[in-house]
Amino acid sequence: MAVTTTQRFEVFKRDKFICQYCGRKVPDVVLECDHIHPKSDGGSDDMTNLVTACQECNRGKAAKALGSRDSPIQAENVSNQVEKMKQLRMLNEMLSEEREHEDEYLRELGAYFWNRDPNASESYTFTDEQISAVRPFSRKITVDKLKDLMDATWRKSPRHEFAYFIGCCRSFLEMRDV
Ligand SMILES: [Zn+2]
Numbered sequence: 001m002a003v004t005t006t007q008r009f010e011v012f013k014r015d016k017f018i019c020q021y022c023g024r025k026v027p028d029v030v031l032e033c034d035h036i037h038p039k040s041d042g043g044s045d046d047m048t049n050l051v052t053a054c055q056e057c058n059r060g061k062a063a064k065a066l067g068s069r070d071s072p073i074q075a076e077n078v079s080n081q082v083e084k085m086k087q088l089r090m091l092n093e094m095l096s097e098e099r100e101h102e103d104e105y106l107r108e109l110g111a112y113f114w115n116r117d118p119n120a121s122e123s124y125t126f127t128d129e130q131i132s133a134v135r136p137f138s139r140k141i142t143v144d145k146l147k148d149l150m151d152a153t154w155r156k157s158p159r160h161e162f163a164y165f166i167g168c169c170r171s172f173l174e175m176r177d178v
Pocket of ligand 1: 019020021022023024053054055056057058
């Protein structure tokens with residue numbers, strides 16, 4: 001059984017669309033699924049035996065094993081372009097999936113933050129602007145620390161809670177990165 005398109009996507013996604021041998025990624029290279037333990041040698045199509053490799057790394061390896069494979073250069077370029085487009089679409093799909101998860105996470109943080117407001121009459125979450133402001137910090141600060149900073153904000157109960165919280169995130173990073 002050959003590696004299916006879905007399986008390939010899962011392998012690329014796991015490896016973040018980066019060649020695990022040379023570190024290059026889409027769209028700089030065309031990616032392939034490499035069998036760590038060669039199929040010809042009884043290697044399986046299991047995810048654990050598959051790794052993302054760029055064409056050069058993979059074929060370099062294959063060439064040693066199988067001898068050079070001739071293909072008309074023109075035809076190869078065209079199919080490479082098509083493949084590259086397809087992989088870019090896959091990459092974008094992964095990125096938008098990740099973005100959705102991140103937005104969901106940020107909305108949960110927003111609910112945590114604003115539900116601490118003693119004057120809130122109903123539960124609410126971050127606005128789009130607030131999500132944009134928190135996003136860079138949410139990528140560098142753990143959820144536990146973010147919640148600590150939120151708790152500290154509400155204990156302090158400043159006039160502009162959100163701005164104060166963002167200030168806390170900024171100084172936390174500055175202190176940590178010194
Ligand atoms: Zn490579």
